[in-house]
Amino acid sequence: MSTAERHDSSTLDATALGADIALGVTTAQAAMQQALDRVAARNPAINAACGVQAETGLHLAKLLDDELAAMPAGQRQAQLQRRPFLGVPTLLKDLGTAALGLPSAMGSVLYGQVEWNVDAELVKRYRRAGLIPFGRSTSAELGLSPTTESPVYGPATQNPWKAGHSAGGSSGGAGAALASGMVRIAHGSDGGGSIRIPSSCCGVLGLKPSRGLMPLGPLKGEGWGGLATEHMMTLSVRDCAAALDISAGADVGAPYAAPAQPPESYRTVVARVAADPYAAARRRIAFVTTTYEGEAIHPEVAAVVDEAARFFAGLGHELAPAAPPVGSEEVLSPMLPLIASAAANAIDAFVGARGKRLAADELQPTTLGAREYARAISGAQYVACVDTCHEITRRVGRFLAREGAQGYDLFLSPVLAQPPAPIGRYAMDNADYLAYRLGKKGVIGYSPFAPLANLTGMPAISIPYGMSSDGLPIGIQLMGPLGSEALLLELAAQVEALRPWALVAPMAR
DSSP states (O other): OOGGGBOOHHHHOHHHHHHHHHTTSSOHHHHHHHHHHHHHHHHHHHOOEESOOHHHHHHHHHHHHHHHHTSOHHHHHHGGGTOTTTTOEEEEESSSOOOTTOOBOTTSTTTOOBOOSSOOHHHHHHHHTTOEEEEEEOOOGGGOOSSOOOGGGSSOOEETTEEEEEOOSSSHHHHHHHHTTSOSEEEEEESSSTTHHHHHHHTOEEEEOOTTTSOOTTTOSOBGGGTBEEEEEESSHHHHHHHHHHHOSOOTTOSOOOOOOOSSOHHHHHHHHHHOTTSSOOOEEEEOSSOTTSOOOOHHHHHHHHHHHHHHHHTTOEEEEOOOSOOHHHHHHHHHHHHHHHHHHHHHHHHHHHTSOOOGGGSOHHHHHHHHHHHTOOHHHHHHHHHHHHHHHHHHHHHTOOBTTBSOSEEEEESSSSSOOBTTTTOSOOSOHHHHHHSTTSGGGTOSSTHHHHHHOOOEEEEEEEEOTTSOEEEEEEEOSTTOHHHHHHHHHHHHHHSOOBOOOGGGO
């Protein structure tokens, strides 16, 4: 792999592009046109972008250029502290994140194009930071799958590293758009690994923040019973930190809020590690190269995590082979009723509002199965699942409670138990929702690790680290206690500084 294909923040970071626009090296209109040209050239093969509004994007870019033209040079540069993504084009996930002028299909034939009459608070914060959303990125239907293969978009979203393989899900379009160079930063959401799985599959960075850290208003207070949250997927740790700086914090009326961010910005944390990656504090890290139960996973994935453990140990961190006191099915089982109930409620509300019956071909079989499964769940059973989630959270909380030589600061694992799956392997064509998730050939064997962070609400980050023998990315995951985003970014910055990852996927070269 040539030097030009390695990570180069000076040419690939969204914040670097924002700085160039602020300083007059380029313009927001030029950046937008380049993004539109890349989408036009690359999307037919990858199918990651949808709902592109070219005229809207160019119009918003012109308004920003006109605004900057009226400012003296010093004021333009000063904008970057609160607007680090000045003029940077981006895509929003095609799910329930409301945005004026950017309708959503929700990854589903059923919904058609949902028009929004309000910006979500998160989108408002993105716009204030200078981002210009000009389209959507493809998603699994209602976010229910670890792959992005919904009929509403036509062909499945391809992994830019190797055609015929999944880009992950449910934010697969965001991961593929980043890895293929269509955009430098893209929004995703995560209710069971939906940011981290496509990040791992596509070789980009994906952070799932703590429950309650990101605003979800004004249209909702929580997603999937508290399992889901949102954040930007990025090509660099610096961009991930900057996106957290401009978007983190509960909005008005939020039902709960995560621990406040550290007194310094996340960007400052990352910049300090980037300046001296050996100076970061030493941490105690538990790690696994098997499932929680000790069962073997794909040997190439296990080897990548083992290599990562040795890398962190070489930096002075204390690594110990240890798994949280949970089982893979034990974690997923109480989550499934919450997820299915949320999906069923969304479907029934939409169908009821339009005043006509649901046609069988408007939803994929697994989604229909989830709806039927949810109808058999009683209120008492739902509450029991919530209580089970809380009991597991207490258990994992004690595991990740560092007290002297006891407990751990972080938990290192794979993101997925296997390299990115072939397209079709986890397509939502099984009408038995529980079998699709928990069966012998179900998703649980592919993704046993990611759901734990959603159940507990703890933050977790997918970091690009290795490659399979087939040339597909393999990510590692670090998970920490509530409010430990700065710590996760510290270690991600160490990896980025000392073991930079490749960012230019073959289908984008």
